[in-house]
Amino acid sequence: MSKATKPLSIERILQNQGFGARKLCRILVRNGSVVANGSVCEDPDEVFLTEGLTLEVEGVEGVWPFCDKAYILLNKPEGYECSRAPKHHPSVLALLPDPLRARDVQPVGRLDVETTGLLLLTDDGQCIHVLTSPKHAVPKVYRATLAEAADQSLCDKLLAGVLLKDEEETIAADACRLIDRSTLEMTITQGKYHQVRRMIAAAGNHVNALQRTAIGDLVLPEDLAPGEWQWLDSTGMLKAGWAPR
16 A cells, blocks of 8 residues: 555644644644544544545635645745745745644756746755756746837847856747737746746847746646745646656
8 A cells, every 4th residue: 555545543644744743733633623534533543544534624715635645836026035944035935734734845946036937946955956957948938028129139149149147158948939029938947047038138138027827737827916825736846847756
């Protein structure tokens, strides 16, 4: 029997999901604060099959699917740092509930403070490595609001390759198109510091606003507001370029 289908006590399940030490988890259950598969559970030793188990804790809206590893999609707003030790702005982790922070989820790569959009977070170290490694060349799509009106020549320069400061070789966009004269969509597979902003500057324009809209085939949901997050299942992670174990 796999770990994902192993029957466990509700107390152990809550601890696994990051809801605190076993003593605290027992208190949550005995206080009637835990709903498992749609029914209130008041016995910390009650056993559940973890396959397909859903949890609702302390009236928090939404459910907590049981998972050995957490995969989260966040619509990052402006003004947050992708760091567990932020220096000048709050961390994106502050947008997540305590149990997920207790699980030590981390951003998969980084978006700078001003950049918004699709950000993945997980406690799966191998997933982070695969999705951020240049070796795997996972495509990332960005939508840039330009400082100056542009034409096709800007895309042509970015597709041909531009030379960034402190780089020895030119770097090219994998795909590029103008949505309108002030909005550009660009796909890259590298992850260099401020890469999209620097590439557009090197091509003769500048970025006023930047949003990441996709990683692999995983697209930022239109109905997910800035600062909101959602669980990802195996289908979502396959689209992002990672096959959960």
